[in-house]
Amino acid sequence: MRLTRRPTRRGVPALLAVALLLTAAACGTSDDSDDEAAGDQPTGDPVRIGLFDPSAGGYKSLGVGVGARAGVDYVNSELGGIHDRPVELVSCATDGTPETTISCANKFAEDEVVAALDGFNTTSSSAIDILTTAGIPLVGGIPFDSATGAEVENRVFFSAPQAAFLIGALQAFSEEGKKSVTLVAADIPATHQSVDLVLKPVGAALGIEVEGLYFSPTNPNFNAIASTIKETDPDVGGLMAAPDPSVCTKLVQGLRQLGYEGTIFTAACTEFIDQAPAEAAGAALYSSHWLPRAADYAPEDVQEQLEVAEEAISEEGGTADFYAFAQLGVTATLAEALNASPDAALDGPTILATLKGLEAFPSFLGPELTCGGATTPNCTSQMLLFNVDDQGATEPVTGEWITPLPDILAKIPGAS
Structure with a gap:
């Protein structure tokens, strides 16, 4: 139909x-x-x-x-x-x-x-x-x-699927020559599963070492998290997912204040661009859809x-x-x-x-x-990856939708 x-x-x-x-x-x-x-x-x-x-x-x-x-x-x-x-x-x-x-x-x-x-x-x-x-x-x-x-x-x-966003981002980071990524997430079973069962093997296939860094959902210490990222100094450090916008802002500000010079990955956060404009430029974020800050490119x-x-x-x-x-x-x-x-x-x-x-x-x-797949409940595997410019606008990295590598998605249950 x-x-x-x-x-x-x-x-x-x-x-x-x-x-x-x-x-x-x-x-x-x-x-x-x-x-x-x-x-x-x-x-x-x-x-x-x-x-x-x-x-x-x-x-x-x-x-x-x-x-x-x-x-x-x-x-x-x-x-x-x-x-x-x-x-x-x-x-x-x-x-x-x-x-x-x-x-x-x-x-x-x-x-x-x-x-x-x-x-x-x-x-x-x-x-x-x-x-x-x-x-x-x-x-x-x-x-x-x-x-x-x-x-x-x-x-x-x-x-x-959730894996597609991070796989697409890892693909882009790999093309840029990045070799190490530390992803911060709330300390709940779902995030451990994503890091251990999906992102680490995907990163290995792309030549990137992926590590997970977890915070308490009820009592997070972002100063300690930022310090750990700064000390280990991965090429990319940032969030896997964060429903609370303040998480992104606190981490971005903490990393910049400590002098972290790697790429800050902010998952799907957008509010930090307004809340921490001085630190926002150069950040990268993913999305399942077009965002208002990217309207000029849509x-x-x-x-x-x-x-x-x-x-x-x-x-x-x-x-x-x-x-x-x-x-x-x-x-x-x-x-x-x-x-x-x-x-x-x-x-x-x-x-x-x-x-x-x-x-x-x-x-x-x-x-x-296109829905109704025999092995996946998702109707698409496409995602967008944006870079934040000096004016706070988000420009698609490739100019259009990114399709994660099918051979990698095929290894993840429900992703293809």
Whole structure:
């Protein structure tokens, strides 16, 4: 099945739209305006979609909830909902433990949601059996739980597997002649698995020595971490992943203050560019999607999407980080894929079949998606790597999407 995106209702620039609305208000009665506004709203029974929201505990990511809510607002106001039915977000807080993930999965089953958004959940595998039994597909961006990303049953992920981002970055570092990389991450099982089972062997294949350096999610000591990187002096030192933007800023500032001259890798962080502008230049970061700071380098249609996303996130308020834009993109892509399908049966099995059938489908802010792979739940392996310039802009290292080496991805369960 080849599906194409349904056009949004945003057909004119913002200023022109405002002018037209003011003109209509001046020429018509208030009742006419109210009727017209009501006609633009989706009707019918709500489409209930769950969200594993990592908003609790020490390893939280507040941008996920911001992006999901902004995405739902965008879907309802600009797309007319899903098949003209409004989307209702059923959010449930997780704290990085299997217990909260299981509790949320049970809540979604009781509330009869038709799909559950993964929310970059590091313990999402704990929910799989419950969701599968209830017929609720798991839909996400990057699978942060390696066990979830290694299987295909009842799940679809619109971004590349986690390994692809770091493999792509390691490829670029190898091409630049880098021989050693130290990656900092929260001290949780998922990050140890990624370093030991994926990144070390991949690095060895590329001629790079990869080491992991771990911090306590509840009581991190970034001065000690920065000192260790400075003392061991790898060619590249930085973060594997960091949902809390302050982690990036503290580490970047600490490394620069200690005089570390290697490449600072900031994973998917973006806030440090504003919070530590003097130290930000020369940093490198990866992404599953285009970012506002890279808008000048993005295709024209993506530039328009970035404007829409920035407006939606701004109206929602809160954290406007990588995770906010990523989760908005996942939410919008899910709705656009379902709207592009002629089958309006919005139940779990039908939604899963529709998503598995996507071929060369243009995602919101991301690459084209072809889903339904026999060995991977991910619809793409492509990623972007950016360098931060002196003005704080992020320029794609290759100018376009990077495809990690297929022969290396093939060695990682669920990555190809």
